[in-house]
Amino acid sequence: MSLLTRLTYVLPHRALSSLARTLAYSRQPAVKRWLIDTVTAKFGVDLSEAAQPDPGAYESFNAFFTRELRPGARVPDDDPRALLMPADGRISQCGPITTDADGGGRIFQAKGQSFTVAELLGDDDAADAFRGGLFATVYLSPKDYHRVHMPWAGKLRETVHVPGRLFSVGPDAVRTVPRLFARNERLVCHFDTDFGPMAMVMVGALLVSGVETVWSGVEIPRYGDAVTVKDYRGEHVTLERFAEMARFNYGSTVIVLLPAGVAALAPSLTPESPVRLGERLATLS
Incomplete structure (x- = not known):
């Protein structure tokens, strides 16, 4: 460390x-x-x-x-079955959500480090939808484009602001801080899609001065000690594939969760591989 x-x-x-x-x-x-x-x-x-x-x-x-990119700087994969990379950066980890001894889902962080889906989402019931599914953790460095876009079209169901620490999310911290992404402050965004639920988790980090969404503006900082849930059922917040969803005000991490049996991750994705917004994240089954 x-x-x-x-x-x-x-x-x-x-x-x-x-x-x-x-x-x-x-x-x-x-x-x-x-x-x-x-x-x-x-x-x-x-x-x-x-x-x-x-x-x-x-x-x-x-x-x-939080600058915008010029038109055409990023384009979505042209395969209509491709779920898209949500941001520029690099893959921290990606792969299957494994089953732990208690039957719950677990996400690999780094060698010797992991955390449960329930811990990440701040909700045991919500975690059930992703048991046996897929995850992709994308790290955004300070040089990267800091707006996060939709991998697939979805209707916002709810957001969950989970207070927590603000550890660095750099490589050394990911390797050595236990349950890092489940300890840092984060905004969990639950979407309903035509293949089922999809979660986008915006993870805060040391010196991150805010997370903003396109539907409600500033969500972090709003420091507190209690989990805050906002229900968007009936609000008709629908975002199209590749549309901007949120932005970080400093480098951090976004984690995408997909349910079981709906997609296969792009085979080119490996830990530490650089990625760009709009590239193929996964392909629908």
């Missing part, structure tokens, strides 16, 4: 993330430009793909970080 990961056990996660949010939304020219220039240089951000390639044109660092 690296020194930074060890420090995250004792650092004031929410205070640091609140400070990061203040800086990210600052419109002070010197502050925003320093942040934009630092991240662009350190992580090799490709602004040629952005709808606005001029770094000086963004009103804040957050506006830069």
